[in-house]
Each structure stands twice: as structure tokens, then as C-alpha cells.
Amino acid sequence: MPYDSFREYVDALEKEGCLKWIDAEVDKEWEITSVARNYFRRVKEQERCALGFRNVKGYDIPVVLGAIGGSRKIYNLAIGAKKDFGSIKEIWANALENPIDPVEVDSGPCKDVILKGDEIDLHKFPIPTWTPGLDPAPFFTAPCLITKHAETGVGNIGTYRMEIKAKNETGVLWDLPSQHGAIHYASWEKINKPMPMAVVLGADPTIIMSSVSKVPQGVDEMAVCGGLRGKPVEVVKCETCDLMVPASAEIVLEGEVIPGERVIEGPFGEYTGYMGGPYKMPKFYVKCVTHRKKPIYHALFSQMPPSESSLMRQLPEEANIFQHLSGYLKIPGIKDIHLPEAGGSYTICWISLKKSFPGHVQQVMSAAWTHYPTFAKWIIVTDDDVDIRDPFVREWILSFRVEPIKDISFLKNTAPILLDPSSDPAEVPLWERRSSKVMIDATKNWEYPEIALPPKEDLDKVADQWDKYGLD
Ligand SMILES: Cc1cc2nc3c(=O)[nH]c(=O)nc-3n(C[C@H](O)[C@H](O)[C@H](O)COP(=O)(O)O)c2cc1C
Ligand SMILES: [Mn+2]
Known part of the structure; x- marks a missing residue:
């Protein structure tokens, strides 16, 4: 209402x-x-x-x-x-x-x-x-x-x-x-x-x-x-x-x-x-x-994230980038988009994707920041089998689905992230600052080994009878 x-x-x-x-x-x-x-x-x-x-x-x-x-x-x-x-x-x-x-x-x-x-x-x-x-x-x-x-x-x-x-x-x-x-x-x-x-x-x-x-x-x-x-x-x-x-x-x-x-x-x-x-x-x-x-x-509470400002930008921005990629550009397969608050909900963009044709990942990485020029300096696309909202999963993905020389590319001379102190020293006038973007293909680029976990049925069975083990 x-x-x-x-x-x-x-x-x-x-x-x-x-x-x-x-x-x-x-x-x-x-x-x-x-x-x-x-x-x-x-x-x-x-x-x-x-x-x-x-x-x-x-x-x-x-x-x-x-x-x-x-x-x-x-x-x-x-x-x-x-x-x-x-x-x-x-x-x-x-x-x-x-x-x-x-x-x-x-x-x-x-x-x-x-x-x-x-x-x-x-x-x-x-x-x-x-x-x-x-x-x-x-x-x-x-x-x-x-x-x-x-x-x-x-x-x-x-x-x-x-x-x-x-x-x-x-x-x-x-x-x-x-x-x-x-x-x-x-x-x-x-x-x-x-x-x-x-x-x-x-x-x-x-x-x-x-x-x-x-x-x-x-x-x-x-x-x-x-x-x-x-x-x-x-x-x-x-x-x-x-x-x-x-x-x-x-x-x-x-x-x-x-x-x-x-x-x-x-x-x-x-x-x-x-x-x-x-x-x-x-x-x-x-x-x-x-x-x-x-x-x-x-008033809105801002400054150091996490703050009200990082959360209230994260939620609509995630939705709007999804709309930009899936709705306006009609790119198929986008499952989820996540902008971690530690990056002020602007600098880091994680995308999970059901990859379905050669060049799909490149298209998504390039298109993501066209949402607007200052958006995201880290754009990371991974597969749709993982939860990109889990920080541990994100580090696991960077560890084992990325081969730096092959999977990382850069775009130079882009508009900077708003007020990012790493883009230029303070003497450079605000509107003259430039930055760059990193695009990381964190998808599996060939058939991967099986994930090393016990069979799901075994894990579920143990979960169902958890009391039996006397563990909290
Ligand atoms: C708490 C808060 C403070 C903001 N302060 C500024 C600011 O001082 N300058 C600025 O350019 N953007 C600031 N922004 C971001 C803009 O509101 C945002 O880029 C918005 O899209 C601007 O409207 P526009 O798209 O019509 O330009 C702030 C956002 C929040 C949540
Ligand atoms: Mn506007």
C-alpha cells in the first residue's frame, strides 16, 4: 500500500x-x-x-x-x-x-x-x-x-x-x-x-x-x-x-x-x-x-559502509542492473546480481549466469557497466550453480574458477567510481579523474571435476537424524 x-x-x-x-x-x-x-x-x-x-x-x-x-x-x-x-x-x-x-x-x-x-x-x-x-x-x-x-x-x-x-x-x-x-x-x-x-x-x-x-x-x-x-x-x-x-x-x-x-x-x-x-x-x-x-x-545515515546508504543503494541497483541486462538488452541466462556493501554497493558487481553460447560471458561483462559510465570497477561473472551472496563462496570462486592471465581483462580510461580515492590523488580535479575496470570471467571454461562433497542423500540423511550425534 x-x-x-x-x-x-x-x-x-x-x-x-x-x-x-x-x-x-x-x-x-x-x-x-x-x-x-x-x-x-x-x-x-x-x-x-x-x-x-x-x-x-x-x-x-x-x-x-x-x-x-x-x-x-x-x-x-x-x-x-x-x-x-x-x-x-x-x-x-x-x-x-x-x-x-x-x-x-x-x-x-x-x-x-x-x-x-x-x-x-x-x-x-x-x-x-x-x-x-x-x-x-x-x-x-x-x-x-x-x-x-x-x-x-x-x-x-x-x-x-x-x-x-x-x-x-x-x-x-x-x-x-x-x-x-x-x-x-x-x-x-x-x-x-x-x-x-x-x-x-x-x-x-x-x-x-x-x-x-x-x-x-x-x-x-x-x-x-x-x-x-x-x-x-x-x-x-x-x-x-x-x-x-x-x-x-x-x-x-x-x-x-x-x-x-x-x-x-x-x-x-x-x-x-x-x-x-x-x-x-x-x-x-x-x-x-x-x-x-x-x-x-x-536524514540518511552514510559514511563508512555498511550504512543505510550502502544498503539502500544496493537493493535498487541490483534490481536495476538486472533490468538493464535482462529487460532492456534481452541478454539471456542472468540468474542473480550482487553488489557487496563493502564496495559501497557501487564498485564490485558479481553476476551469476547460465552460460549458453561462446562469448556470452564477455557480452555480460561488457554490458554490465554500460548501465552507466561510473558503474563498477570489478565485474565478475560466474556460473549459476553458486550463491554469489555468500562471501566465502565468492572467494572460493576466485580461487578455483579464475586463471588470472586467461580470465582477467582490463578497460582503461573509464569514468571513475564516484569519489573513489584510489582513482587519482586529491590534487586532480574531481571531474577530470579517470579510472579503469577489471572484468573477470569466473565461469568454468571446460568440463570441471566433480565437486568433492559427500553424496547429497548422505548429507540429507545425517541432517534428518542430527540429534543422534549429540552435537549442537
Ligand atoms: C545518502 C546518499 C548520498 C549521496 N550523495 C551524493 C552526492 O553528494 N553527489 C552525487 O553526485 N551523488 C550522490 N549520491 C548518489 C546519487 O544520489 C545517485 O547517483 C543518483 O542516481 C543521482 O540522481 P541522477 O541519477 O538523477 O543523477 C548519493 C546517494 C546516497 C544514497
Ligand atoms: Mn535522473
Whole structure:
């Protein structure tokens, strides 16, 4: 069942036992991030909840994190999936193939409070500092940036973190010129006009799920949200520009990005587990803030994987690459795709394949990264008889199904993985960095010996009478 707002979804999480409210007073400058880090370290993924901090020192606005990618169970609730990969894959494929355009409504709760000019002060929101001592300021980590292409008018929603620079100014980080927000900004720079931009904080979960996913360029994520929800998103016009925002949003910032301007942005604790930046990036000037009477502040928990960000990118990306290879390119035999979280769910791509013709593996390895230029620097294809989600199995496969000289090939001068510190030293400007890709054929390339395990019947028989052996 689709949720109509972030708060309706937060209530649903609580009812399902997937949200813990924390009543102890916490300091947003150092404490929230360490509570989240401790929680992610101490609690197994299967048991993790979203965290709601409702007593943030100096604020009466609660901070909720982990609400999208705290665990697989949470992600499934957010997207309405019954189980993991299978149904997430179907829901995503359906949304991409059957997007539903938004419908305009006259007003909505996101307009309860409207602030302009001197009334604007971003510091009134409890925006946490994520890597205290190293981040120069608090950052928005769950902003959904809404823009339009200056020429085509096609819309985009993308999540790009934002540094709070002043009471009405933020940075914007487009990791690469191929990020869709950066492409839109370039189209406005070309005509030398400020780019109108709206930033949504706290919306029904399909908005943020689409915003962080690599939906093909030219497809408006707002319609993909409709496809994910199975009904259109209700949108309302901004106060100061003609962009449309979800009417039920918790907080909306309206403003513009000036052509030609670059300022220092970052550094920031990155999803790679390292600090990234500073970089030179454009600045966002906030001209109007609208919000609900008592807004909830939504954050995503990132930095060192595993984090909310690595899990919430893994699940849709696995589904979307499957759709890219099987659905769009009609490549047969793809069984499973796995993006380990240790690689930030971007760098390593495992694919299991029922190999059926010469060159099949090469086709899959080459096609996988065409999903988008920065995707995956390790692409490993193995057979469909193994579980690529088991880390031990993955090392066993690399050990005994790969002969390095024959089975490994390289592609040079590719776009780098976003913010990968190994691609180039920090002095090289972000958008000039290059990297390479490794493609590993980890399939059996001839008839292999039998697997050395006792016969399955014997193992099953022993399993059935396990008590007899007095072992736990
Ligand atoms: C928590 C989180 C933070 C992110 N921050 C950034 C960022 O600062 N810059 C960036 O270019 N991409 C960032 N991403 C990745 C983009 O959201 C992702 O590439 C998305 O596809 C961008 O939208 P687009 O495909 O419309 O360009 C982030 C993702 C997550 C989950
Ligand atoms: Mn996009």
C-alpha cells in the first residue's frame, strides 16, 4: 500500500516494530552520528530499526534516520515488497516500464509555513554533523533536488549531499558531470541563466528511493515514483518558481543555482569510508522555505559502509542492473546480481549466469557497466550453480574458477567510481579523474571435476537424524 507522506510511513514503521524513538537528549553536532554508528555496529542487519531522535538539544523537531535503508525489512516496507530480490526487482522493473505522471493539486501541508527573505534560517532545522572534527559544517544527507533541463524541460530528482554554508546558502556536490543534476545545471549555464531548484526533505519513501537511483537520463523520477507507488504523486507548485514538489513533503527549499559560480564544498565523510574533498562546486541560494507545522527532519545515515546508504543503494541497483541486462538488452541466462556493501554497493558487481553460447560471458561483462559510465570497477561473472551472496563462496570462486592471465581483462580510461580515492590523488580535479575496470570471467571454461562433497542423500540423511550425534 503506498504511503501518502513521510510521516504516514514513519507511523507504519513504528507499528511494524521497525522504528525506535530515542527520548534521551542528544546533541546534533556530535552525538547523533555516533549513536547511529554504534547501533549499526552492534545490531545485526536483520534486527535493525530506524532511529527517531525526538529530544535533540535546542530543537523541537525530531530527526529520523535509517527509515529507508536501515535493513532489508525496512526497505521492503518502504517499497511494498513481500520479499527481497525477486519482488524488489519486479516492482522496480514495473515502475520503470510503467511510470505514472504526477497530478497537480492546489495546495498541501508542505505549505503550512511559508518563509521568505530574512525569515529564512536553515540553522532552525536540526541538521546533524556526520564526521565531527572533519566535516566543516552540518550536511543535508537526504535532500531530493528537483530541477528541469533548460532546453528539453524534462524534470529530474537526484540526491546530492548539501553543505550548510549560511542561513540561506548551501553547497551542492555533483560527483561527476554525468550526474543528471549536473547535466541540467550545464544546460542553464549554457544560456547563462540561474537554474531554479527545489529541495525536498522528507517525502513519501518512493521519492527518495527514486532520487538515489540511476533512473535512465531523460526519464523524470517523479513519474517513476508514481510507478513505484502504483498511483500518481500529488504535486504542488513552488512559491517562487514553476517547479513542482510533493504536496505532502515535510520541508521544501526553493531557490536557484547561479551559472559560473564555484565555491569550496566539503570535505565530507563519504560513502567510501574515507573523507572526500574539498571540491569546487556551485552554490544554492535559498529564496523560500516552506514546511509543515511540525516537520520531521529526515536524514540518511552514510559514511563508512555498511550504512543505510550502502544498503539502500544496493537493493535498487541490483534490481536495476538486472533490468538493464535482462529487460532492456534481452541478454539471456542472468540468474542473480550482487553488489557487496563493502564496495559501497557501487564498485564490485558479481553476476551469476547460465552460460549458453561462446562469448556470452564477455557480452555480460561488457554490458554490465554500460548501465552507466561510473558503474563498477570489478565485474565478475560466474556460473549459476553458486550463491554469489555468500562471501566465502565468492572467494572460493576466485580461487578455483579464475586463471588470472586467461580470465582477467582490463578497460582503461573509464569514468571513475564516484569519489573513489584510489582513482587519482586529491590534487586532480574531481571531474577530470579517470579510472579503469577489471572484468573477470569466473565461469568454468571446460568440463570441471566433480565437486568433492559427500553424496547429497548422505548429507540429507545425517541432517534428518542430527540429534543422534549429540552435537549442537
Ligand atoms: C545518502 C546518499 C548520498 C549521496 N550523495 C551524493 C552526492 O553528494 N553527489 C552525487 O553526485 N551523488 C550522490 N549520491 C548518489 C546519487 O544520489 C545517485 O547517483 C543518483 O542516481 C543521482 O540522481 P541522477 O541519477 O538523477 O543523477 C548519493 C546517494 C546516497 C544514497
Ligand atoms: Mn535522473
